Amino acid sequence: MAEEAPAPAQLAQVDYRPPARDWREAAVDFRKGTYCYSAAPKNLQYLGLPNPRPWQPHDADWKLPPDWKQTILAGMKDRLERFRSFRLFMDICVRCGACADKCHFYLGTGDPKNMPVLRAELMRSVYRRYFTLPGRLLGGLAGGRELTEDVLKEWFYYYHQCTECRRCSVFCPFGIDTAEVTMMGRELLTLVGCNINWILEPAANCYRTGNHLGIQPHAFKDSVDFAVDELEEMTGIRVEAPINKKGAEILYVIPSAETFGTPHYYTLLGTLLLFHAIGLDYTLSAYASEGGNFGLFTSHEVMKRLNAKIYAEARRLGVKWILGGECGHMWRVVHQYMDTMNGPADFLEEPVSPVTGTRFEQARSTKMVHICEFTADLIREGKLRLDPRRNDHWVATFHDSCNPARAMGLLEEPRYILRSVCQRFHEMPESTIRERTFCCGSGSGLGTDENFEMRMRGGFPRANAVRHVQDRFGVNLVACICAIDKATLPPLLEYWVPGMNVAGVHELVGNALVVDGEKARTQDLRGQPLVSPEAPAGA
Amino acid sequence: MSALAPLALVLLLAGLALAGGQFSGLRPVLGVLLPYAAFVTFLLGVCHRILVWVRAPVPFRIPTTCGQQRSLPWIRQSRIENPSSTAGVVARMALEVCLFRSLLRGSRAELREGPRLVYADDRLLWLAALAFHWSLLVVVLRHLRFVLEPVPAAIRTLAAVDGFFQLGAPGLYATDVVLVAALGYLLWRRLANPQLRYLSLSADYFALYLLLGLAASGLLMRHVVRTDVVAVKQLALGLVTLSPIVPEGVGSLALLHLVLLSTLAAYFPFSKLMHMGGIFLSPTRNLANTSRAHRHVNPWNAPVATHSYEEWEDEFRDKIRAAGLPLEKG
Numbered sequence: 001m002a003e004e005a006p007a008p009a010q011l012a013q014v015d016y017r018p019p020a021r022d023w024r025e026a027a028v029d030f031r032k033g034t035y036c037y038s039a040a041p042k043n044l045q046y047l048g049l050p051n052p053r054p055w056q057p058h059d060a061d062w063k064l065p066p067d068w069k070q071t072i073l074a075g076m077k078d079r080l081e082r083f084r085s086f087r088l089f090m091d092i093c094v095r096c097g098a099c100a101d102k103c104h105f106y107l108g109t110g111d112p113k114n115m116p117v118l119r120a121e122l123m124r125s126v127y128r129r130y131f132t133l134p135g136r137l138l139g140g141l142a143g144g145r146e147l148t149e150d151v152l153k154e155w156f157y158y159y160h161q162c163t164e165c166r167r168c169s170v171f172c173p174f175g176i177d178t179a180e181v182t183m184m185g186r187e188l189l190t191l192v193g194c195n196i197n198w199i200l201e202p203a204a205n206c207y208r209t210g211n212h213l214g215i216q217p218h219a220f221k222d223s224v225d226f227a228v229d230e231l232e233e234m235t236g237i238r239v240e241a242p243i244n245k246k247g248a249e250i251l252y253v254i255p256s257a258e259t260f261g262t263p264h265y266y267t268l269l270g271t272l273l274l275f276h277a278i279g280l281d282y283t284l285s286a287y288a289s290e291g292g293n294f295g296l297f298t299s300h301e302v303m304k305r306l307n308a309k310i311y312a313e314a315r316r317l318g319v320k321w322i323l324g325g326e327c328g329h330m331w332r333v334v335h336q337y338m339d340t341m342n343g344p345a346d347f348l349e350e351p352v353s354p355v356t357g358t359r360f361e362q363a364r365s366t367k368m369v370h371i372c373e374f375t376a377d378l379i380r381e382g383k384l385r386l387d388p389r390r391n392d393h394w395v396a397t398f399h400d401s402c403n404p405a406r407a408m409g410l411l412e413e414p415r416y417i418l419r420s421v422c423q424r425f426h427e428m429p430e431s432t433i434r435e436r437t438f439c440c441g442s443g444s445g446l447g448t449d450e451n452f453e454m455r456m457r458g459g460f461p462r463a464n465a466v467r468h469v470q471d472r473f474g475v476n477l478v479a480c481i482c483a484i485d486k487a488t489l490p491p492l493l494e495y496w497v498p499g500m501n502v503a504g505v506h507e508l509v510g511n512a513l514v515v516d517g518e519k520a521r522t523q524d525l526r527g528q529p530l531v532s533p534e535a536p537a538g539a
Numbered sequence: 540m541s542a543l544a545p546l547a548l549v550l551l552l553a554g555l556a557l558a559g560g561q562f563s564g565l566r567p568v569l570g571v572l573l574p575y576a577a578f579v580t581f582l583l584g585v586c587h588r589i590l591v592w593v594r595a596p597v598p599f600r601i602p603t604t605c606g607q608q609r610s611l612p613w614i615r616q617s618r619i620e621n622p623s624s625t626a627g628v629v630a631r632m633a634l635e636v637c638l639f640r641s642l643l644r645g646s647r648a649e650l651r652e653g654p655r656l657v658y659a660d661d662r663l664l665w666l667a668a669l670a671f672h673w674s675l676l677v678v679v680l681r682h683l684r685f686v687l688e689p690v691p692a693a694i695r696t697l698a699a700v701d702g703f704f705q706l707g708a709p710g711l712y713a714t715d716v717v718l719v720a721a722l723g724y725l726l727w728r729r730l731a732n733p734q735l736r737y738l739s740l741s742a743d744y745f746a747l748y749l750l751l752g753l754a755a756s757g758l759l760m761r762h763v764v765r766t767d768v769v770a771v772k773q774l775a776l777g778l779v780t781l782s783p784i785v786p787e788g789v790g791s792l793a794l795l796h797l798v799l800l801s802t803l804a805a806y807f808p809f810s811k812l813m814h815m816g817g818i819f820l821s822p823t824r825n826l827a828n829t830s831r832a833h834r835h836v837n838p839w840n841a842p843v844a845t846h847s848y849e850e851w852e853d854e855f856r857d858k859i860r861a862a863g864l865p866l867e868k869g
Contacts, residue, residue: 018734081594084595092817094814095739095811097664098641101647101734115734117738134809141741166603170641175635176823208846216858217855217862244865301841305844305845305846309846313848335830337599340598340830362610365834368831406603408828413610431646435605
């Protein structure tokens with residue numbers, strides 16, 4: 001797919017002039033490279049979701065169930081009654097346009113239906129037609145629109161061209177959050193079996209085996225063992241990485257990509273080393289071997305089903321509290337949904353750092369702490385010996401992942417860590433970081449190869465800001481705390497900003513961490529030579 | 540098309556009002572029946588809409604966080620942009636409602652050669668919106684002098700301050716000028732910006748035209764067309780004391796003003812103007828970001844099918860054993 005994609009210079013010619021045609025005339029051209037393929041029937045079947053069948057978005061006939069329209073409308077009614085956010089966001093938009101150029105997909109495509117306001121209007125027009133008095137009486141005159149197959153196809157196209165990043169909601173005077181609208185859109189599409197495979201396959205795998213790739217327990221253990229071996233080779237230290245260990249103090253939940261994907265893997269190495277250095281009594285779980293939750297991108301129901309494993313496993317293993325790794329949307333689920341959906345976690349204890357004694361009050365109900373909160377506290381309390389010179393080959397910047405930034409506010413913790421482990425750190429422009437951070441363009445389950453062109457377009461604003469700091473400060477590394485970022489920023493930056501690297505924050509921690517009994521480090525956790533290799537220990 | 544049809548509609552309404560004012564038989568309809576009907580519609584409609592919103596639960600705590608969370612004690616929390624206390628939420632909402640905090644973040648993205656995306660601050664929309672809403676509030680408060688007798692000192696003071704510049708006689712109110720200028724900008728913006736024109740609906744223009752029509756007829760009555768203010772006040776007082784009359788002295792223009800106001804009031808609950816009430820209920824703004832500290836309860840939290848550990852162990856038992864991982868059931 002990547003080979004067929006247009007060149008960057010071509011893609012950067014974005015035409016922001018709206019077409020002559022009225023937006024209410026629904027018609028989508030499913031052009032290769034700009035959409036995701038349909039979910040395989042087996043994945044729908046495994047999760048017990050409706051209407052499993054072979055079909056593709058570019059087919060004329062989507063093989064919808066005969067009563068699809070009633071199903072969608074009944075689904076809308078149900079959700080309008082269950083979610084105040086949905087009803088309110090359908091009602092109060094004034095179309096002021098403040099959100100229009102805040103969306104990375106709009107900036108990258110110029111397609112007006114990627115303006116958050118119009119993305120929501122695709123749904124609002126149907127809402128007005130069927131659920132408001134003026135719309136029922138006056139139809140189009142009152143801004144209403146019939147629900148047709150073309151409208152449904154448009155929903156599919158544009159609700160999979162939104163990464164639920166919530167950037168628009170920062171700028172909206174009413175806080176209208178397109179992520180809510182997109183989530184409803186995808187839930188409704190799920191009711192008639194219009195899912196994408198890049199979301200449903202990980203969801204189905206996760207439901208069955210515990211993680212996105214469907215890694216079974218023995219293979220999970222192999223990967224972790226492999227990491228332990230590699231770490232020993234690099235540092236001379238043999239760490240312990242317990243799995244399913246009952247009675248451990250802490251359950252550590254990671255995005256499973258850390259066990260097999262790069263550069264995620266180096267983050268795992270960094271954390272394993274860190275836990276060894278502080279003597280943490282923890283365990284991984286092969287059952288809850290995934291912090292990520294593609295249910296968030298499917299429906300609230302699937303989200304809850306996948307998330308349930310974390311508390312269930314914490315209870316079974318008898319741990320005191322839970323620590324969560326570097327993952328963006330996982331933290332949206334953990335922070336804003338988990339306790340409500342699957343709590344109360346009254347069988348756990350209020351999290352207290354066993355090393356520093358710090359009480360993590362912000363997590364006293366959910367009982368789950370972010371690894372950056374945990375590590376920042378360790379550094380602040382002087383519990384780590386760090387040699388930031390070991391990261392001198394990096395000039396780093398930090399990419400705020402959407403969910404920790406806008407659904408949590410985890411902004412300073414990772415920065416504090418980075419400044420402690422790395423001597424050269426530069427921020428990207430203010431309008432592209434913190435609560436105004438730009439998505440990687442592939443979040444919310446859109447990071448698939450067939451969607452390559454759209455991903456490059458959506459990630460353009462992020463990449464552009466990275467290029468700015470590359471030109472200005474010679475930045476050669478984007479640090480981040482999201483597994484989807486780690487998977488999708490490398491191809492994005494390769495496309496727009498060649499030569500850029502991507503790393504997890506805890507990979508850099510692992511580099512800088514001075515551990516008792518380690519051998520002199522000549523390489524970083526990637527096996528790359530350090531700028532100034534250390535003299536061998538004792539020399 | 541979206542811009543023209545509502546203009547025609549407002550002009551038609553104005554024409555009907557002007558014409559109707561000429562017929563003595565229609566004057567009570569325009570001056571009494573219509574305002575009452577509109578008022579009742581407004582009241583019931585707004586209550587209904589708010590009830591519908593309030594009845595829908597807030598299943599999840601989903602604030603949009605626009606600053607640092609409360610976490611470790613030595614990290615400075617953004618208490619308003621990412622509140623963790625009721626006071627913080629109140630402050631956030633107050634800033635949002637009174638100063639349009641989010642709109643103040645306004646910026647404009649521009650794609651330049653390079654390619655280079657640049658973001659420039661753009662606070663014009665914020666300024667115009669703020670100017671419009673605040674001056675409208677003052678105008679509405681000033682109008683209380685028509686329905687209150689004696690006129691409270693606060694209202695008279697407000698009017699005196701508003702007319703501070705003492706331009707012409709009767710004096711020009713600053714808020715009238717600001718109101719019309721802001722409305723004019725908001726309309727111009729919708730028409731001149733291609734993206735905004737593309738997404739604007741008839742409803743967006745209709746509200747603007749109605750408000751402009753109201754402002755124009757009001758200004759005409761005050762500054763151009765001789766108006767019997769005593770008669771107008773009699774009409775207004777009669778309406779609010781439920782003893783309505785339409786005095787002879789009430790001119791067509793005053794009736795037109797009243798008809799447009801009635802239209803706006805009756806239209807209000809069915810329109811986007813309900814954002815006035817809705818902003819207070821927005822769950823991304825009016826909730827504290829404390830979902831990990833305090834459990835948020837979802838009233839319909841329905842049970843779901845899960846894949847339990849036992850099922851998982853049963854499926855992978857041999858592999859778990861072969862890998863040397865502990866098992867619940869040997």
